[in-house]
Amino acid sequence: MAHVFRLKDSPGGFLTRREGEEIRKLLLDAFERTGMGDTLSIDFSGVHLMTPSFADESLGKFAERLGRESFLTRVELVGANETIRELVNSILAERLAPRDNATR
């Protein structure tokens, strides 16, 4: 069963890390409520604007917290426009890529 988290319905905007932190907490709560075998669908529909700082603080750290395996199998991303799609892909690739401890 898929649980849907609509970003557009969340409080606040999509610009700052502070806002991203709030969204991340909501995402984690939503994920906790999904059962084993269920997926969390994050719907970007209606969101046309997002800063890298927000995306990293919300989705990037959320994905990192879950881990790559869990994120890929239990989280679904849908409804993003091209710009946000590129942003989120870049952020997640950075967070879920093998870690280089030298500078990151």
Add this chain to the structure above:
Amino acid sequence: MIVPRTRPRRPGAHRIRLHGQPIGAGGQCFYCDLTRSLMAQVDQARSESELRREVAELLHFGPRRGVPRLLERSLARIHEPSVRTHLATLVRALCAQNDVWRGEFKRRASGEKRCDARLREVIADALREENSSRVPGERVTVPDVLRRTRAAESTGVLTIDDKEELGFGPASKFFLAKLHTLRRQGTPVDLAVHVKCEIVYPHGLAMLAAWAERFAARVQLAADNPGVARYLDATGYRQVVEEMVTIDAPRWDGEHHVAITRVEREEQAKADEVARRVVDLFERHLSIDPQRDALTIVFAELIENVYRHARSNVGAYVMAQAFPTARRLHVVVADTGIGIYAGFRESDLIEVRARATDERAAIDMALEKLVTSKSSRHKGYGLFVVRELVRRNGGRMRLTSGRWTKEFSGEHGTRRRTRSSEATWAEHLPWNGTEVSLIFDLDGPLPLTEVYRDLGPPDHREDFFG
């Protein structure tokens, strides 16, 4: 005055090694000209210690080399109180330095040596005051004299002669030098700002506002050009700087400007609002709606980055101005915080502290993606995104922190560059804090999607969307 180094230095002798504009030429304030010439010397000096030597040499300069002649060149404006004050200060400072100077000035004051009557009057007054304040046997140093003078006069004078001092050009270094010099004269300083140019740019104005909040007791603005005077009033700038109040900035926005806005760390909502106001300004001058998203991103990241990392208790100042005829939009965020280098040196990440070896390295790091002074769970994108958008737009970006400024000029086109070949460095007297200035080409692209695509690791592209 240019004193060419045509003869080898004799042991024990000192020479003025000043280059650039003649001191006192053009009827300008001697002190401003002295500052300007010293700042020209800064271009040559490789370090602050070398600069201190240059200044020390000036004060030790033998009388035969003609500092009195330099004073005489200020005669065109000697009737102005500020010029007389500066000249008298210099006379007293030089007298305090050694008795050779005192003797030279006494001979001029007495008529024994030729001297312009107006200057003789200034010298005589300065000597009388110097003598009356001297305690027999007391060793008076130059800083003592300057402190007494500032305590008595308590007014610094900042003259903005050229619009480029407030802009991006090399003359902006003179502006920083003037601010630095004023600060060294005692804190806090009552500041009289005389704007002589016909156009003002937001870059220098925002820096002045940030500087004044931290280092000035009171500020008075005066502008020769009526248009500039109206601008300072209409944008709320005068009220912010003279009265040290926080205005309801959106009410002062105009068709071509975003009023100067103070952003504090505790006022995130205001920071977000400023970003949207700057975007509104841009949108009034753009016909392409998709640009709006890119701009909102740029300004939001910029303001968040500066105010978040500044650790300043005086806030950051944001200002924007559109120049429709030139098709340019100028934006600036300036603060008097700890600066980028100090921020990285205080990082809790060992690798960040290790890489931040000096101010230039720190500025380079700030412009990279993924580098931040914060904890390892926090990745920095803000300035990198801003830089990439400005570069692809064909605009300009300037990042100033401490003694260094790095400037980029972009160009149109989609050709990616892994390294910018348009970056230039400039060293100057310190700016205590950080300043980010941008100039956008209103007719240039803002390929936000393309920039976002380049944010990820180059060797690992993945589509996480179903």
